[in-house]
Amino acid sequence: MRNIMRRALTPLAVLLLAACGGEEKAGGEAADQVQPSSRSLAATLQAEDGFGTLNEMATNAGLKGVLEGVGPYTVFAPADGAFQAGGAGADFTDESLRAQSVALLRAHIVPGALTRQDIAAAIERDGDGEVQMRTMANTLLTFSRNGEAVVVTAENGARGRLTGEERLASNGVLQPIDALLVRPETPSS
Secondary structure (H helix, E strand, C coil): CHHHHHHHHHHHHHHHHHHCCCCECCCCCECCCCCCCCCCHHHHHHHCCCCHHHHHHHHHHCCHHHHHCCCCEEEEEECHHHHHHCCCCCCCCCHHHHHHHHHHHHCCEEECCCCHHHHHHHHHHCCCCEEEEECCCCCEEEEEEECCEEEEEECCCCEEEECCCCEEECCEEEEEECCCCCCCCCCCC
């Protein structure tokens, strides 16, 4: 178990160390660095418009406590529109979908607080132009550039772009994305 965690955290440590080398302003703050909120990821997710489905999933999955906890975590947060576009019109507050909610949410969370600037810098430094990170579901997400956009690709081939404004929380980062990175399975009737 420790080896799995070490392998999962190694790429994150590289990214976090890369963030330390940012250009500094007067007073010691890194340039363009957004200051974290005093709200947790769970509170941020609940307060932000456009993430109602993901918020309901976190509640149903019993993962609100994790998103309120110490962290840090980065949540690649599909907006409500991504659920409709991805064919996930299911009611994720339904107890019968709890396992699917857990699996989908874990596939969108990586350990560590990663800003878009951190991810972009890691992509730029990599010779292949790709960086991989392990999710809480033990799957790999691959980050690359398509023009100015940062694209995230899951092992199953699902792709999304980092969109909108990232939100820094007290225990991590909420990174909006425009697609689901896994397809939720709905129970057969």
